[in-house]
Amino acid sequence: MAHAAQVGLQDATSPIMEELITFHDHALMIIFLICFLVLYALFLTLTTKLTNTNISDAQEMETVWTILPAIILVLIALPSLRILYMTDEVNDPSLTIKSIGHQWYWTYEYTDYGGLIFNSYMLPPLFLEPGDLRLLDVDNRVVLPIEAPIRMMITSQDVLHSWTVPTLGLKTDAIPGRLNQTTFTATRPGVYYGQCSEICGANHSFMPIVLELIPLKIFEMGPVFTL
């Protein structure tokens, strides 16, 4: 989860998020250099003593400041499209979980190997144990195995919601009447948090998502296979 006042991205827990962080660093360096150049141009504009008011054209400069931004945009677009297509790769998921948004909780269905269905409500502040996270912890977490491709089918029963887990690089809208699909592979175990990311009413900020990622051997002993 994010620490207090965190501005940057969370550490990656999936290969796609690692790629997104790499791309973010790449784009940020380009942005920094452009900002540096613009600040320098601004400084020159403010401090110059040159005041020729009869300049009518500057063909060479106009050519440069047309072609150069086009090159910069290509340099940014190519890695971006690469990651976009990477997220759409079909990688034979081992498990499919359905996630249904409601006002204001999530329902999860593990129906591949049995019929496990449960609701996940935020823990109200009065019910928090010492060490629990306010506005983030839930009564029933989504327990999943690591190092296995997982497919999430996301929809909503009432209004728009959005199922988000930043550390996995996931954000998928839950739209009533539509099934959206996202896949991911978690690389390390742990408890990961997310929050609903589409305004959905009074308690939009109070329907978090909590994933508990565990080794496959321990996951196989759980209720998904035994119920």
Place this chain on the structure above:
Amino acid sequence: MAAPPEPGEPEERKSLKLLGFLDVENTPCARHSILYGSLGSVVAGFGHFLFTSERSCDVGVGGFILVTLGCWFHCRYNYAKQRIQERIAREEIKKKILYEGTHLDPERKHNGSSSN
């Protein structure tokens, strides 16, 4: 404020953010590129001034941008290659641990193909 590190956990380096957003301490290759870019800027600007005795600020800024960009791409390319090699090594080690002594042992397959 960040939570204090657990015992044994490496301390996160304090972040220095250029222009308020580029974290040079925690972004791989950023510090290296900015430092080389600064050096390139000084060398280009000062060198231009020595040879021409003309205003060299523009050359300095241009040198900074080009050297930073060049170092950045070079370093990120090597970093990406290194990450791929680390991933391959990690997966081969896992396979070796899982399949050692069995017919799926990668070393047995490799020795078999080289003796043929």
